[in-house]
Amino acid sequence: MALSKIFTTRFYAKNTGFFLVIFYFFFGIVPGGQLPSYHFTLIKGFTGSPGFLALVCLLWLLYNLKCIAFIINILSTKEHSFLYGTLGILEGNARWRTWIWLHLTLYAPVLIYSLVSAGVALKLGFHIAALVIMLFSLLMVIAPLWIYVHKMKHPGTVFMLYRWQQWFNRTIRKPLWSFYGHELLNNNMRSLAIAKIASALIIIVTCSFMTDKYDERVLLVGILVCALAQSVLVYNHRRFDDLYLSLLPQLPVPLWKRYLQMGGLYLALIAPESILLIYKTWQQAAPIHWVMLITSNLSLLMLFRSILYFPRIDQDKYFRWVLIIIVAILFMGLARIYWYGILGMQALAGIIFYNRYYRYEAPLEKVD
Incomplete structure (x- = not known):
C-alpha cells in the first residue's frame, strides 16, 4: 500500500x-x-x-x-x-x-x-x-x-503549543544566560525529555532500593548517575555558546556574576529531579541531605561545563573526565565526606572558569 x-x-x-x-x-x-x-x-x-x-x-x-x-x-x-x-x-x-x-x-x-x-x-x-x-x-x-x-x-x-511558544518568545524577556535553557525547550525538546525521563527513572529506582533502610549514600549514587545522564546536555551547551553566543565574553559582565549565572541555569535544569527526589524521600531524608544531594548534582554540572573551556577537549576526552570525576565523588560519598567533595568541585570549577573563560576560543569546526 x-x-x-x-x-x-x-x-x-x-x-x-x-x-x-x-x-x-x-x-x-x-x-x-x-x-x-x-x-x-x-x-x-x-x-x-x-x-x-x-x-x-x-x-x-x-x-x-x-x-x-x-x-x-x-x-x-x-x-x-x-x-x-x-x-x-x-x-x-x-x-x-x-x-x-x-x-x-x-x-x-x-x-x-x-x-x-x-x-x-x-x-x-x-x-x-x-x-x-x-x-x-x-x-x-x-x-x-x-x-x-x-x-x-x-x-x-498550527498546534496550540506552537502558538504558545511563539507568544512566549515574543512576550517574555530572556536574559542572555538563559538562552540555552530556551533553546532546549524550543528546539531540542527531545534531548531534554530523554535526560529528564532518564533522571526520573534513576531516582525512582534508587529510592526503591531503600524500602528497608534509609542510606543517603544510595541516593548520592543515584544523583551521580543522573549527572552522567545530563552530561550530554552540558556538552551541547558549549556547542550552543560557540555557535550563537561567541560574543558574550565581550560584554561588560564581571566573572563572578557569569559564574553565578551558569549556576542558576543548571539549578533550573536539575529542578525537576530535585523536586522528585524530595517528594520520594519526604519521610526519610533530613533537609541537610536534600541540600547535599542537590548541590552535588549542581556542582558536578558546573565542573563539567568548566572543563569544556580547556582547549582541544573533544567529546571523548570530555566524557573520560566526566567518568573520572564521578568515580572520585563516588568514593568520597562512600566515605561520607560529601561536603569536601562539593567544596572541592566548586573550588576547581571556579578556578578553571576564572582562568579559562576569557582565554577560550571556539574550535573552527564549531563555527563554520
Whole structure:
C-alpha cells in the first residue's frame, strides 16, 4: 500500500537507531531464557507503583506524540500535498479506518506492550492499574485521529503549543544566560525529555532500593548517575555558546556574576529531579541531605561545563573526565565526606572558569 511506504516504512527507517536502543534495553541486556522473568518483574514493578506507572504512561505518551508529530510533518511537506486530495476525500467509516490503521502501524510496539502489561496486572491483582493502562491505551489510539482529521480540514493551522511558544518568545524577556535553557525547550525538546525521563527513572529506582533502610549514600549514587545522564546536555551547551553566543565574553559582565549565572541555569535544569527526589524521600531524608544531594548534582554540572573551556577537549576526552570525576565523588560519598567533595568541585570549577573563560576560543569546526 502506498500509504505504508509514505508513513510506516519511512517512520521506522528514520528511527532505526532509536528502535535498536529500545530493542537492546528490552531484549538484549538479559539472556534469552530470562526474558519472560525480566519483563514480568519490570511490569510488576510499574503496575504495582502509582508513581512508576505514571512515569511509564508519560513515556508512552511521549512516544505517541512522536508518532503524531511524524504524521503531521509528512502532511505539512510540499511533496506530500497530494495526500489532501486522496485522504481528504474519504468520509465516514473509511476515513476513520484509514487513520486508525496508519496510526496503529506506528504506535503498535507500545500498544502491544501496554496490553500485555494490563494482562499481567490483572493476573497479579492490580485491577486499578490494569484499568488505567487500558483506558490510557484507548485514549492514545483514539485522540490522534481527531488531530489528523482536523489537519486535513485545516492544512494551514498550527498546534496550540506552537502558538504558545511563539507568544512566549515574543512576550517574555530572556536574559542572555538563559538562552540555552530556551533553546532546549524550543528546539531540542527531545534531548531534554530523554535526560529528564532518564533522571526520573534513576531516582525512582534508587529510592526503591531503600524500602528497608534509609542510606543517603544510595541516593548520592543515584544523583551521580543522573549527572552522567545530563552530561550530554552540558556538552551541547558549549556547542550552543560557540555557535550563537561567541560574543558574550565581550560584554561588560564581571566573572563572578557569569559564574553565578551558569549556576542558576543548571539549578533550573536539575529542578525537576530535585523536586522528585524530595517528594520520594519526604519521610526519610533530613533537609541537610536534600541540600547535599542537590548541590552535588549542581556542582558536578558546573565542573563539567568548566572543563569544556580547556582547549582541544573533544567529546571523548570530555566524557573520560566526566567518568573520572564521578568515580572520585563516588568514593568520597562512600566515605561520607560529601561536603569536601562539593567544596572541592566548586573550588576547581571556579578556578578553571576564572582562568579559562576569557582565554577560550571556539574550535573552527564549531563555527563554520
